[in-house]
Amino acid sequence: xxxxxxxxxxxxxxxxxxxxAYFTKGTYWGIPKDPYAASFANANGxxxxxxxxxxxxxxxxxxxxxxxxxxxxxxxxxxxxRLAKEGSxxxxxKTMVADLEDYxxxxxxxxxxxxxxxxxxxxxxxxxxxxxxxxxxxxITGDDVSFNGGGAAEDxxxxxxxxxxFGLGNNTYEHYQALVRKVDAALTKLGAQRISAAGExxxxxxxxxxxxxxxxxxxxxxxxxxxxLEEREAVYEPTFGVAERDDLSADTNDVYVGEPNxxxxxxxxxxxYNSHNPYIAPIAESREVFTxxxxxxxxxxxxxxxSNLTYQxxxxxxxxxxxxxxxxxxxxxxxxxxxxxxxxxxxxxLDSTARVPFPTPTTYDAAIRYHMEICGPVSRQFVAAxxxxxxxxxxxxxxxxxxxDKDYFKEKVSNQYLNIAQxxxxxxxxxxxxxxxSIMIESIQKLQPRYYSISSSSLVQKSKISxxxxxxxxxxxGSKPNIVKGVTTNYLLALKQKQHGDADPDPHGLTYxxxxxxxxxxxxxxxxxxxxxxxxxxxxxxxxxxxxxPGSGVAPxxxxxxxxxxxxxxxxxxGKTILFYGCRKPSEDFLYRDEWEVYKQALGDSFExxxxxxxxxxxxxxxxxxxxxxxxxxDELLQKKANFYVCGDASNMAREVSIVLGQIISSRRxxxxxxxxxxxxxxxxxxxxxxxxxx
Numbered sequence: 001x002x003x004x005x006x007x008x009x010x011x012x013x014x015x016x017x018x019x020x021a022y023f024t025k026g027t028y029w030g031i032p033k034d035p036y037a038a039s040f041a042n043a044n045g046x047x048x049x050x051x052x053x054x055x056x057x058x059x060x061x062x063x064x065x066x067x068x069x070x071x072x073x074x075x076x077x078x079x080x081x082r083l084a085k086e087g088s089x090x091x092x093x094k095t096m097v098a099d100l101e102d103y104x105x106x107x108x109x110x111x112x113x114x115x116x117x118x119x120x121x122x123x124x125x126x127x128x129x130x131x132x133x134x135x136x137x138x139x140i141t142g143d144d145v146s147f148n149g150g151g152a153a154e155d156x157x158x159x160x161x162x163x164x165x166f167g168l169g170n171n172t173y174e175h176y177q178a179l180v181r182k183v184d185a186a187l188t189k190l191g192a193q194r195i196s197a198a199g200e201x202x203x204x205x206x207x208x209x210x211x212x213x214x215x216x217x218x219x220x221x222x223x224x225x226x227x228x229l230e231e232r233e234a235v236y237e238p239t240f241g242v243a244e245r246d247d248l249s250a251d252t253n254d255v256y257v258g259e260p261n262x263x264x265x266x267x268x269x270x271x272x273y274n275s276h277n278p279y280i281a282p283i284a285e286s287r288e289v290f291t292x293x294x295x296x297x298x299x300x301x302x303x304x305x306x307s308n309l310t311y312q313x314x315x316x317x318x319x320x321x322x323x324x325x326x327x328x329x330x331x332x333x334x335x336x337x338x339x340x341x342x343x344x345x346x347x348x349x350l351d352s353t354a355r356v357p358f359p360t361p362t363t364y365d366a367a368i369r370y371h372m373e374i375c376g377p378v379s380r381q382f383v384a385a386x387x388x389x390x391x392x393x394x395x396x397x398x399x400x401x402x403x404x405d406k407d408y409f410k411e412k413v414s415n416q417y418l419n420i421a422q423x424x425x426x427x428x429x430x431x432x433x434x435x436x437x438s439i440m441i442e443s444i445q446k447l448q449p450r451y452y453s454i455s456s457s458s459l460v461q462k463s464k465i466s467x468x469x470x471x472x473x474x475x476x477x478g479s480k481p482n483i484v485k486g487v488t489t490n491y492l493l494a495l496k497q498k499q500h501g502d503a504d505p506d507p508h509g510l511t512y513x514x515x516x517x518x519x520x521x522x523x524x525x526x527x528x529x530x531x532x533x534x535x536x537x538x539x540x541x542x543x544x545x546x547x548x549x550p551g552s553g554v555a556p557x558x559x560x561x562x563x564x565x566x567x568x569x570x571x572x573x574x575g576k577t578i579l580f581y582g583c584r585k586p587s588e589d590f591l592y593r594d595e596w597e598v599y600k601q602a603l604g605d606s607f608e609x610x611x612x613x614x615x616x617x618x619x620x621x622x623x624x625x626x627x628x629x630x631x632x633x634x635d636e637l638l639q640k641k642a643n644f645y646v647c648g649d650a651s652n653m654a655r656e657v658s659i660v661l662g663q664i665i666s667s668r669r670x671x672x673x674x675x676x677x678x679x680x681x682x683x684x685x686x687x688x689x690x691x692x693x694x695x
Contacts, residue, residue, distance in 0.1 A: 054103040055110060058096065061352045065093045065116040070100050070133025070179065074373070074445040076122040076168050079201075079212060081239075081442065082381065083118055083166075086216070089234040091224060096353035101132040105139050109147035109157040116195070116227065117161060121183060122168040126684070126691060127175025131275070131531075137179065141186045156191025162227070163187055164195050164219060166212065170204035170695050172650040174658075174684055196222040204651060204695055209379050210406055236388065238438040239354050240347050245361055248344040255344050256362040258322070258370035258517030260527070265359070267520075271308040275449065278320045278527035279307045280520060284464060286496035292588035296471035297552065298492055299455075302528060305463035309528075313457045313559045314535040314692075317465050318449035320527035321488040325511035328369045331421040335440075336433035341365040347441065357446045364437070369513060373445040375419045375487050380409045382443045383423060389435040395428040402427075416476050417484045420444065426480070450488040451531060453647060453692055455555035457563035465530070467492075468555040468591065473508070485510060492526070499524045535645070535692045541567045544575040544642035546634060548657050550582030550612070550623045553648025554591055556692055557581075560645075565602035574606050576637055578630075582612035582623040624656040628664065635668040643688055650693035661689075 051057050058066060065087055069080035077097075084095035093116070111117065124130045129137040139145060151157045165187075167180025177200050184198045199215030201208040224231060248255055259265040261277060273279040285301040302317065311317070332338045346361045358371035368374060384403025390396035402409045402423075413423055420440075424432050456466035471493050472486025485508055494512045497505035505514065515522045537560055538545065547557040557579055568574045579596075583589040590611075600607050610626045627634060638644065644661065646654050658680060666676030683689035 050102065052102065052104045053107060054098065055107055055112075057098075057103075057353070058115065061094075061096060063094045063096045063353065064114065065095045065118065066098050067095060067118040067120060068098050068100050068103075068136075070119075070121040070130045070136070072122055072124045072130040074448045075208070076120045076130070078445045079166065079168070080118070080120040082379075083120065083216070085237075085239065085442070086220075086234070089237055090231055091220070091229040092232065093229070096351070097355075098353075099132055100136045105136055106146070107148045108161060109149045109151070111158070111161045113160040113162065115162070116164070116223070118164045118166075119180070119183060120166050120168070121180045123170075123173070123175065123177055123179040125534075126173065127178035129179050133179065137183065140190075141182055145186075145190070153190055158187060158190040158192040161187070161192040162195055163192050164198075164223065166199040166201070166215060168201050168203065168208065170650065171202050172204040172655060172695055173693070174681075174691075176202075176204075195219075195226055209377070213380060213406075236385065236436075236439065238436060239350060239442050240356060240438045241350050242437045242441070243346045243348075244340075245344040245346055248361055250342045250344060250363050250366075252344070254361070256359045256517075257366045258513070259359070259520070260320070260370075261359060264517075264520070273307060273309055273529045275318070275529060275531075278318075278449075278529050279304065279309055280516070280525045281307070281309075281528050283495060283499060283524045283526060286492075286499050286524075288496075289468070289591050290589050292585075295589065296489075296493055297589065297591065298467070298469050298471065298489070298496055300467045300469075300492065300496070301456075302465040302467060302526065303463065304465055304528075304530075309530050310462070311454060311458050311465060311530045312532065313454070313459065313537060313563050314556050315454050315458075315533045316451040316531045317454050317467060318451050318529045318531055319467070319488050319492065320449045320529075321447065321491045322513055322516075323369050323372075323374055323447065323487065324485065324490065325369075325513065326509065327375055327419065327421065328365065330425070331368055331374050332364065334421050334424045334432055335435055335437070336431035337364050337437075345437070347438075357441065366517065367441070370517070371447055372440070373447045374421065375484075376445055378413055378418060378420050378423055379443075380406060380413075382420070383409070383413070385439065385443065386424075386432075386435060389432065389439075391428055391430040391432055391434065395430070398427050416478070416480075416482050417474055418482065422482070447487075449529070453535075453553075453556040454530075455558045457559045457566065459563045460566050465528075466555075466559070468552050468558070470552045471507075483508075495524055495526060533692070534687075535647075535690050537563065538643050540575075542573045542575045544577070544637045544640055545645065546578045546580075546637055546642050547645045547647075548580045548623050548627065548653075549645075549647040550580075550653060551589075551648060552591070553646075553653075553693075554579070554581050556647055557645070558592055558595070561596075561599050561603075561607065564606075565599040568602050568604075568606065574603060576642070577603060577607045578610070578633070578637065579608070580610045580612070580623045580626050580630075582614065582621075582626075584615040585613055586611070586616065622656070623653065624660045627657060627660050631664045631668055634661070634664055638665070638683075641688065643690065644683060645690050645692075647692040648694075650691075650695045654691060654693045 067080040067084045069076045071077040080097050084097045087093040087095045122130050147157045165180050165184050167177045169177040196219040201211040263269050282303045284303040287299050289299045290297040332341050342363050344361050347356045387396050387399035452467050454465055455468040469489050471489040474484040476482040490507050490510050491512050493507040494505040494514050549557045564574050564577050596609050612621045612623045612626045614620045646657050662676035662680045665679050666673050
């Protein structure tokens, strides 16, 4: 055999590499890039290729102002976007919006003194940071905070940082506005310069929007004076470009018709499942738990056995809803898009820092149905912005008046609970065809998952998650009555109806695309993920617990008691387990009535149930009344370090329960009312008193 010289070997290897490259093109290399991959290609929401250096990002994109947000439901993110847009259009600031979890904070000490940082921060739960703000909050408020330039807090390392802060909160919660107040104090302690007084919006009082509008005007005035900005006439400048695609159809494989990311589009859904990536879970069981016509409360069993989802008793399950067909049709119709609902559109940011809130290319219908909160409350600022696109002068004047007169807006819009399409319909029946779709994407929040307290025990059923949900409805009387239906609970009701044999479920005149994009949810599936909670049973089952949960607030306590009953059956010592439960009438809405008897058999004298029925007699009786009647038992258990839990309505019930508990402690122990309140606060601080409440 002839010997190969070096040149022959080089040529042969080159030929082999070339051949391999040719046959693997498109498989291992040369793969066409998905233009949306940066945000949605990865199921876990990974943001590959993005710098985590905010100063570098601002320099690269030519920005001199960044609006950070910490948001749980999307409202803080919406306010951040609005501030960024207004700062740009009115004052010429080069703004960008930034998710707090996308950046590092160690280099904030190098923040240039000619640039601005705005923090829009929602307080979540019991004074906690939102999920995306946890790392920032722990860093900036930490005792050992350290920046790249070195120096301790007393060295005022953030002396160059000019900032503004606005907080979102609910005054019915114990730790109202805790996040923005603590962050503001920490920034000031570190030497940062606050340009204007921190603002606070109160969702509990129903004044969030007006609080925001009232705060921002003097804020802009102070900012303009201190940073030498000149105000100019604001005109609409789109953040996103929307292009109709005649070369694609809704049936094209790479067109998103409601899929949340690329893996779902390609039918390769995989974990981890989280707030960026839902698991399409089968509904194993669904049933009605109210026994009265006209009202619905659903019990559903969600099967997560084929996923990597896990939960602990007391956690929350997030349900990803779709908008009702009736509201999707209304929205498309008023904008003159009905005939083009399945037209494919590509959406892209016109600025390098703008992030499209859903994957594209998609269709008008899919964007509206699966991704936009079209049934959400309407802001006065948004209505004012739409005046410029009104179909006639009279409509323009009416929109301008609604945008300027807060009392008139409250009467015509807020008090009627109108969504944006209903507002446009009432102002003019003509088509609002001049409204750019881009302004709708920019101004309407992203459709958010809804969270429900899990009503099962992970010890008893680790692969099935129980949901207990009252189907929501608000009836608004008047010359033009409006009935507002809960987006997610009615969607779940439609799924329940389908599972029970209704081929075309139509709850309350609503229809839903319950089979999902490309029929991927067929067979009664629902998109979900799990969010872990601090609302937990004590690790020692012998420790006594007191639970207060009227209505669907009993959901997590069903899981608690289910778990304790299983522990008792297994021979473990279980402490006193007390439940205060309330509803209207035992014959109508007594949730899980038969189950409590079963748990009683397992737990024996360890379990006691105290009921309050508000409509059974002329005298309304609520859980706080029953709590007061059992003052001796409650105080005895608290003296034994019982954990105290409350779940349900924050604005009335939870507040009343807290007051009554303070009264029980003070009266039973011979203390002043003030001391009783102090001890309740101490219980909260030590996690002996836990709440899972909503408004």
